[in-house]
Amino acid sequence: MLKSNNTLGIIFFPAFDWAISPTHPERQERLLYTQDQLREEGLFDIEGITEFKPDVASVEDVERVHFCFPDVPSVATRSHLISAGGAVKAGELVMEGKTDRAFAMVRPPGHHAMKVVHGSRGFCTINIEAIMIEHIREKYGHKRIAIVDTDCHHGDGTQDIYWHDPDTLFISLHQDGRTLYPGTGFPRDLGGPGAMGRTLNIPLPPNTSDEGFLMAVEQVVLPILEDFKPDLVINSAGQDNHFSDPITNMNFSAGGYAAMNDMLKPDIAVLEGGYSIQGALPYVNLGICLAMAGVDYSHVREPNYNAERIRQDARTTEYIKELCKQLPALYFDPPEFVSKDDSRQGIISGDHFVRHKQIYYDTDGINEVQQESVTLCKQCRGLYKVETRADSGPLCLGVEIPVKACPECRAKGYQVVEDAQIKGTYRYIQLINRLDKEYVRYGF
Structure with a gap:
């Protein structure tokens, strides 16, 4: 055999x-x-x-x-x-x-x-x-x-x-x-x-x-x-x-x-x-x-x-x-990241990396626009935030606290979610907290 x-x-x-x-x-x-x-x-x-x-x-x-x-x-x-x-x-x-x-x-x-x-x-x-x-x-x-x-x-x-x-x-x-x-x-x-x-x-x-x-x-x-x-x-x-x-x-x-x-x-x-x-x-x-x-x-x-x-x-x-x-x-020997005058490729704005994306869902015929932001933190990977809207739908927010997040980025993540709830700007909010294994949604 x-x-x-x-x-x-x-x-x-x-x-x-x-x-x-x-x-x-x-x-x-x-x-x-x-x-x-x-x-x-x-x-x-x-x-x-x-x-x-x-x-x-x-x-x-x-x-x-x-x-x-x-x-x-x-x-x-x-x-x-x-x-x-x-x-x-x-x-x-x-x-x-x-x-x-x-x-x-x-x-x-x-x-x-x-x-x-x-x-x-x-x-x-x-x-x-x-x-x-x-x-x-x-x-x-x-x-x-x-x-x-x-x-x-x-x-x-x-x-x-x-x-x-x-x-x-x-x-x-x-x-x-x-x-x-x-x-x-x-x-x-x-x-x-x-x-x-x-x-x-x-x-x-x-x-x-x-x-x-x-x-x-x-x-x-x-x-x-x-x-x-x-x-x-x-x-x-x-x-x-x-x-x-x-x-x-x-x-x-x-x-x-x-x-x-x-x-x-x-x-x-x-x-x-x-x-x-x-x-x-x-x-x-x-x-x-x-x-x-x-x-x-x-x-x-x-x-x-x-x-x-x-x-x-x-x-x-x-x-x-x-x-x-x-x-x-x-x-x-990768080159150092160079902030370009093109937000689609990504730019450094203060202590954040920011890029804009336009995404087409060809299978479903959906157009999406995003603004992605990552904190440039020396202690961890940095807090990730994305604002997104599909077609004429509601504005949504995603926040991710990374694995091995530092205390500052963790606290900032919760603060971003709390501020977003108070302002009521976003129809849906989702928190991914990889540090504490917490996954939460908020809808309004």
Whole structure:
């Protein structure tokens, strides 16, 4: 009987009762074909690979991460909570030593969900990786965590959530935002003033194939991970870089995905995008599972695979080589934050960092405007405050007292909430107090 080198827990949740529309690419069939393929290949006959059921994330799990307005039940369905609960289950399996590694094959996805949530964007509503990570930190103690997002679309939501967190390294490999939704994810985006270099974007040109992806991982990602020394590595495992994906323009293969996962050696993988339901996902997921389990994956081949047909051209290779030369310095020797005359990028105003954001929820057709403010504190990460309004709706306020907050920032957080209640300017107020594990909402 074949035995895995690493014990692997696999969590399935196809979300039968949730889809944007019956024919939308983000639908239950994304996982049903995979589920059949894994069983047909005898994956669960390998000793050490076990299937587990998802948990259901609580409202508190979501409110630990997100400012949801008007509240969590208004924006997230039970399927969203189970998807996040599947990721939480993967985290608990690894943290409690029940398995060496875990892969949450769940939907709906989450990496486009930002700190503030008024609805769905990029098929995402709540950020399932961030919910898992913060559940781990609250239950098992604070950890240094690296997230490597390999979805074809830039993980702008995860980037937004961890923009000010020096203990979370976020690396995104994606199709260049000048050519694909959400139009973000450029090398200049490095994090807030207290976390410069903790965000690293690797925008790859259309038609990048296995060669380019694996080059970027070997020459950029792995040296940075070695230096950062995370307690956990999370792979935000989107699979829409595949050559057969209907909504992207890349040329990655199932074997390439498996090899990349083998190089990254993530503790936990969480499924994100990937919309070639029959031609890619069953084979990519199989390759990733085998790689995580430490089992030979060299035989994994999808239909219509032709290495020559999908090979990247010489110009693409040279472009990626140049990226690989330049990008590591942005982590190893990040520039000092420079306050620009552009509030969308962020400015220093007194003892605060301030930036303005305009966000479009393409799935729900919602426009949002935000003003974000972070106290520049020498003792802690600083008090976080965000004022937000969606379309012509009410003005809302989110306040976060960070983990390891100093007494001054903690007191200031409560004062901001108290003043806001007295003034009555905001229809909804949400307090996230990570120091005291207190999550409170106020509505008027």
